[in-house]
Amino acid sequence: MEVGASQQRMAAFLRDNHDKVVGSWSELVAAGLRGRTSPQEVRRELEDLYSLIIRDLSGTDENAAGELRAVLDELSRNRARDGFTPSETALSVFSLKEAVYELVAEAADLVPEYLAFSRVVDDLGLRTFEAFSAAREQIITDQATSMMELSTPVVRLWDGIIAVPLVGTLDSARTQLVMEKLLETLVASGADHAVIDITGVPTVDTEVAQHLLKTVSAARLLGAECTISGIRPQVAQTIVSLGIEFGDIATKATLADALALALKHAGLKVVPA
Amino acid sequence: MDQVPILKIGQTLFVSIQIDLQDESVMLLQEDLAAELAATAATGVIIDITAVEIVDSFIGRMLATIGSISRLFDAETVIVGMRPAVAITLTELGLSLNGVRTALNAEKGLALLNGRD
Amino acid sequence: MDELPIQSGDDVVRVRQHVRNAAASNGLSLVDQTKLVTAASELARNTLIHGGGGVARVEVVKSANGRTGVKLHFADDGPGIADVDLALTDGWTSGTGLGLGLSGSRRLVDEFELKSEPGAGTSVVVVKWSR
Numbered sequence: 001m002e003v004g005a006s007q008q009r010m011a012a013f014l015r016d017n018h019d020k021v022v023g024s025w026s027e028l029v030a031a032g033l034r035g036r037t038s039p040q041e042v043r044r045e046l047e048d049l050y051s052l053i054i055r056d057l058s059g060t061d062e063n064a065a066g067e068l069r070a071v072l073d074e075l076s077r078n079r080a081r082d083g084f085t086p087s088e089t090a091l092s093v094f095s096l097k098e099a100v101y102e103l104v105a106e107a108a109d110l111v112p113e114y115l116a117f118s119r120v121v122d123d124l125g126l127r128t129f130e131a132f133s134a135a136r137e138q139i140i141t142d143q144a145t146s147m148m149e150l151s152t153p154v155v156r157l158w159d160g161i162i163a164v165p166l167v168g169t170l171d172s173a174r175t176q177l178v179m180e181k182l183l184e185t186l187v188a189s190g191a192d193h194a195v196i197d198i199t200g201v202p203t204v205d206t207e208v209a210q211h212l213l214k215t216v217s218a219a220r221l222l223g224a225e226c227t228i229s230g231i232r233p234q235v236a237q238t239i240v241s242l243g244i245e246f247g248d249i250a251t252k253a254t255l256a257d258a259l260a261l262a263l264k265h266a267g268l269k270v271v272p273a
Numbered sequence: 274m275d276q277v278p279i280l281k282i283g284q285t286l287f288v289s290i291q292i293d294l295q296d297e298s299v300m301l302l303q304e305d306l307a308a309e310l311a312a313t314a315a316t317g318v319i320i321d322i323t324a325v326e327i328v329d330s331f332i333g334r335m336l337a338t339i340g341s342i343s344r345l346f347d348a349e350t351v352i353v354g355m356r357p358a359v360a361i362t363l364t365e366l367g368l369s370l371n372g373v374r375t376a377l378n379a380e381k382g383l384a385l386l387n388g389r390d
Numbered sequence: 391m392d393e394l395p396i397q398s399g400d401d402v403v404r405v406r407q408h409v410r411n412a413a414a415s416n417g418l419s420l421v422d423q424t425k426l427v428t429a430a431s432e433l434a435r436n437t438l439i440h441g442g443g444g445v446a447r448v449e450v451v452k453s454a455n456g457r458t459g460v461k462l463h464f465a466d467d468g469p470g471i472a473d474v475d476l477a478l479t480d481g482w483t484s485g486t487g488l489g490l491g492l493s494g495s496r497r498l499v500d501e502f503e504l505k506s507e508p509g510a511g512t513s514v515v516v517v518k519w520s521r
Contacts (some may be wrong), residue, residue, distance in 0.1 A: 134455065176361070180421060183357035190377060214364050221360040223353070223376035223385075293406060295399040296435070325404060327424065329431040330491050358424035365425065365495035 024099035029092045042145035076131035077219030086132035093163035154185040161193045161262045167200030175211040197257040209244040229258035285317040289354035310346040317386035323354030333368040351382040391449040405434045417520035425498040426518040432491035433464045441466025459519040471506040
């Protein structure tokens with residue numbers, strides 16, 4: 001049986017039995033939501049959804065599919081915001097099958113059409129689940145970005161000397177952010193010396209070292225000299241055992257040592273007052 | 274093909290690259306600079322790339338080559354005004370521009386050249 | 391999708407500008423725009439010089455999770471690359487090799503696919519996604 005014709009028969013059936021099906025569906029959904037939404041609200045939501053589903057099935061309206069998707073996504077978001085689980089939202093959609101089945105079983109007609117219809121409703125229900133996941137993913141990504149921004153300050157230590165105290169692991173995403181902020185600050189402040197402090201970086205392996213070398217390389221292209229400070233004794237041993245070479249980049253144990261070196265390069269001296 | 278003008282101020286040659294250069298123009302600049310260095314006994318070259326949005330390996334190599342050529346004439350080259358996005362991209366490309374010095378702007382570049390005595 | 395010829399140095403400049411516009415109007419950050427255009431410059435030049443001329447196709451694409459990206463396809467009917475693996479190797483600190491264009495470009499983009507055989511031309515497809 002042609003899909004188009006089957007769906008159209010189903011659409012006609014849904015139209016003819018509108019009140020019974022929507023009524024049944026609303027009851028099932030309200031029961032599933034355990035009274036957290038009023039029956040009238042539920043019925044209103046479902047009425048909209050129902051007409052869109054009929055329009056989509058009858059295949060006469062090109063925009064119906066897009067509108068249906070948009071309404072489902074909206075429903076998903078609202079339910080998530082109101083504290084419902086994605087399963088509860090999906091079940092609301094799935095229970096349309098049950099509402100329709102009651103009538104189809106009675107009439108013992110339209111069974112093949114029902115099967116095709118059932119699959120369509122399954123897809124719709126799954127869609128609400130996907131929308132929920134996608135919204136969650138976006139929140140997580142946004143939070144991760146905020147965290148990275150917050151933990152990458154660039155501070156001015158003295159005229160022409162800036163410092164980047166790194167805290168946490170240095171992966172490639174973080175390195176990109178560090179490079180961008182460091183270089184922008186170099187341009188804005190006109191600094192010619194940058195100290196990259198890694199006291200707060202828990203492990204320095206070959207990958208982290210490569211990221212550091214990249215960052216120094218980029219800063220040098222802007223004419224800035226760099227010093228890496230905060231090399232803890234354990235880290236020093238790891239670096240040597242891994243055979244990592246920092247070449248001509250000055251490295252110091254503490255930020256204070258690095259500042260002293262930078263001041264010396266700037267031709268400055270700290271003397272008692 | 275566009276010819277990039279070379280200014281001489283004191284002992285320094287100034288080049289400011291303002292537009293998206295085509296490969297032939299890049300080669301022409303290299304030749305022109307070599308000729309100027311030979312003719313004027315300039316001791317420094319400042320190449321201002323503040324307006325340059327893209328530096329690929331070809332232009333990068335040109336800059337490094339100019340550095341080598343000027344050294345043959347006992348002159349030093351300083352590249353100034355590299356944009357952060359360009360610096361990050363060059364680093365990712367793996368071009369380190371060894372042999373040329375860099376500075377944030379022409380003023381600092383000049384200070385660098387004059388300080389070398 | 392836009393198709394641009396690569397038959398001269400001016401064409402390479404045009405490709406750069408076209409890619410720059412596509413990247414800027416599709417949500418790529420400034421650094422990502424710069425990386426994509428630089429990669430395009432390398433690949434376009436390869437197409438012109440090693441491939442004997444060819445074509446560049448610029449397309450805006452959408453990922454499964456809704457992100458927008460810019461996809462570039464460089465194709466030529468040139469001599470092809472005999473040893474693809476060799477052409478793609480290099481340590482990031484060695485900045486002088488001729489093969490830097492290909493391996494370097496790969497680092498600048500999110501997706502990179504190279505197909506080439508001696509006598510059968512070369513095709514490079516790259517994608518850069520917005521974040």
